[in-house]
Amino acid sequence: MLAFSRVAIIGMGLIGSSLARAIRAQLPTVRLTVTDADPAVRSRVLDLDLADDVADNAATAVIDADLVILAVPLGAFAAVGVTIAADLAPGAVVSDVGSAKAAVTEALASLMPPGVHLIPAHPVAGTEKSGPDAGFASLFHNRWCILTPPEGTDPTALARLTDFWTRLGARVEIMDAKHHDLVLAVTSHLPHLIAYSIVGTASDLEGVTQSEVIKYSAGGFRDFTRIAASDPTMWRDVFLTNKDAVLEILQRFTEDLTALQRAIRWGDADTLHHRFAASRAIRKAIIDAGQDADTVNFGRDIAPPR
Numbered sequence: 001m002l003a004f005s006r007v008a009i010i011g012m013g014l015i016g017s018s019l020a021r022a023i024r025a026q027l028p029t030v031r032l033t034v035t036d037a038d039p040a041v042r043s044r045v046l047d048l049d050l051a052d053d054v055a056d057n058a059a060t061a062v063i064d065a066d067l068v069i070l071a072v073p074l075g076a077f078a079a080v081g082v083t084i085a086a087d088l089a090p091g092a093v094v095s096d097v098g099s100a101k102a103a104v105t106e107a108l109a110s111l112m113p114p115g116v117h118l119i120p121a122h123p124v125a126g127t128e129k130s131g132p133d134a135g136f137a138s139l140f141h142n143r144w145c146i147l148t149p150p151e152g153t154d155p156t157a158l159a160r161l162t163d164f165w166t167r168l169g170a171r172v173e174i175m176d177a178k179h180h181d182l183v184l185a186v187t188s189h190l191p192h193l194i195a196y197s198i199v200g201t202a203s204d205l206e207g208v209t210q211s212e213v214i215k216y217s218a219g220g221f222r223d224f225t226r227i228a229a230s231d232p233t234m235w236r237d238v239f240l241t242n243k244d245a246v247l248e249i250l251q252r253f254t255e256d257l258t259a260l261q262r263a264i265r266w267g268d269a270d271t272l273h274h275r276f277a278a279s280r281a282i283r284k285a286i287i288d289a290g291q292d293a294d295t296v297n298f299g300r301d302i303a304p305p306r
């Protein structure tokens, strides 16, 4: 038996529309209701036929749903929570896909009516694209989905949400929200901050023209520009929401960068070689674990629009 039969998705951008497509593909008997604050997105979702119903607002979308998933930028979570609270069905599971967990859990927990189960989730899968046209059904295949159940979470509700994500092809891991935020600050948030920063530096340089930057962008810088093309609203909210963990990791990163700067200045070949060899070993470990974009095709069966 399916864990959920009536699912509501709030926010139909890259992740919400990928979820809708994945549900359509893997759980075709689920009745899917979706909504988005942007009327143009709602209209596009209708054109793409991504759901059974497209509601005009979040409160209407959640009526009768046994699973509600928030797929909006982190800064919109509290407002959506306030909008839907009174219309949630008793026993419903409320979850999300947000990239940071602790602050969001705090924002939503107090708004949930008794009997509703709040279980935050984060599928660690995405691209630099946004909007309903950017989604694809296999986005979550073979990717981690981290659940961060608050203390005292009902084990049956947790098992149902685990089953849901597993059926969409994800590998589910349970983690404490604060630990999630620290881990993702290293593996996702800091890399995005560095990409935004390095692309900004290159475009502001005196003595090197923008056309030279574009013309001579080979592998390294080009990869950074992909990441730096990510949605500004989403990433603004990630850094404002996961502020403490990002600042902690940024401090460590700055110290390590200074050590490399010193090694270059003093011609310390051994330090440079040692650091670079250690980094190469980490890349090898990621590939050996089967989590590399090139080796597992980023978890996609169907090539996404690039």
Ligand SMILES: NC(=O)c1ccc[n+]([C@@H]2O[C@H](COP(=O)([O-])OP(=O)(O)OC[C@H]3O[C@@H](n4cnc5c(N)ncnc54)[C@H](O)[C@@H]3O)[C@@H](O)[C@H]2O)c1
Binding pocket: 010, 011, 012, 013, 014, 015, 016, 035, 036, 037, 038, 041, 058, 071, 072, 073, 074, 076, 079, 080, 097, 098, 099, 100, 123, 124, 125, 126, 127, 128, 129, 130, 131, 132, 231, 234, 238
């Ligand atoms: N993009 C990624 O790679 C990625 C990966 C994993 C998780 N996430 C998380 O998923 C969430 C959505 O990101 P995305 O990439 O799909 O963004 P997106 O910009 O593609 O889509 C967000 C959608 O939410 C809608 N929206 C905004 N405020 C709303 C509100 N109050 N009510 C209803 N709809 C509203 C927007 O109109 C938009 O269509 C974010 O919380 C993000 O942290 C993103």
Ligand SMILES: O=C(O)C(=O)C[C@]1(C(=O)O)C=C[C@@H](O)C=C1
Binding pocket: 098, 099, 123, 124, 125, 126, 127, 128, 187, 188, 189, 227, 230
């Ligand atoms: O591959 C990308 O473009 C992504 O940015 C995906 C990515 C990541 O950093 O790995 C981005 C944010 C998420 O919360 C999860 C996944």
